[in-house]
Amino acid sequence: MSTDSVTVHGYSTSGNCHKVRLVLEQVGRPYQWIEVDSPNGATRTAAYLAKNPNGKVPMLERADGAVLTESNAIICWLAEGTPMMPTDAWQRAQALSWLFFEQYSHEPYVAVARFVRGWTPIDSPRRADLPRLIERGEQALAVMERHLGRHKWFTGPGYGVADVALFAYTHCAADGGFDLGKFPAVEGWLARVGRTPHFVPMPLPHDDVRTLLAQH
């Protein structure tokens, strides 16, 4: 593993961005964090789009200016050569499978429900989507619950990248209106993740977001 310092462009209370911070802390790699106000258009400026034409956070930048995007690709690169990434080819593929599950079947519902509740106005038409987001998000949580009936972690025999990716928005699913009490194995796994060495919690959202999240 390289120990060169890297720069992360991220929005701290985004689960996708927090994945990167958590892996950096847990593998002990030095980094600089540049806060990007993505909900208010900071990823849509010409300067940002020149580096990431897809206009999203997080983005990792090396000292030589080379850029890597997509949270799950970033954490795989950071974890390579550490215990957080399996070495066995089949187990790596299983970890990758969970990473794709997270981005396709989990994040678009569990994370988006949180975003709609906390980052859109109380009268936003997007709030009409919430029942469908909850239904589909619960399907993803049920798949996780079932896996945890037979396994301790998602990455492999040990904790690693797939656990980080799934932790990112599962641990704050209540913000989106999910009842994690229905998924006791998921709750147990969340607690185990929180006890891993060098774990850092995701910062709380700003006050205006917390006010919206508190309204039911």
Add this chain to the structure above:
Amino acid sequence: MSTDSVTVHGYSTSGNCHKVRLVLEQVGRPYQWIEVDSPNGATRTAAYLAKNPNGKVPMLERADGAVLTESNAIICWLAEGTPMMPTDAWQRAQALSWLFFEQYSHEPYVAVARFVRGWTPIDSPRRADLPRLIERGEQALAVMERHLGRHKWFTGPGYGVADVALFAYTHCAADGGFDLGKFPAVEGWLARVGRTPHFVPMPLPHDDVRTLLAQH
């Protein structure tokens, strides 16, 4: 690379499933294909869900019964140790980044528009989503067009897994109502992919689907 035969459970005219067939053909690995009628509920049976609780195709099964899901995880595993997967860590991460881009920013629009037009009734309420799907899908195609202004392939210096993943639904984007004429570099790259060794085209959809796709 292992050369053991594998079994693929897939729906042949799904781009996600065709990714797996294309890589199997191009790396020369023996396989058995079990056709799964996913649009008509075949991934929601108890027997299927016992193997893949997320209820999706494609699914790869080894001779020992071990299962791997998620199209992009499957093609990474199949391509490991072949020229279709980069060996350099940074280049691998860039290929992975495109694979996550495909599943998050491309497939939910480009593939879903095709699905809505070809696999839902002509009076389906889902057709109201088409303008938004086209708009977001065109944003993904524009990101690809920009990359191809400076690079020949998505995977790295050579063709590989990220090209397969992005080819899967881009080559049939017209089915979803996209005008690829707006993206000339993408059209050139599609033609290059079609000329790679051992390339196999995706089968045409069934007649009923083709009838729906022909209606504008």
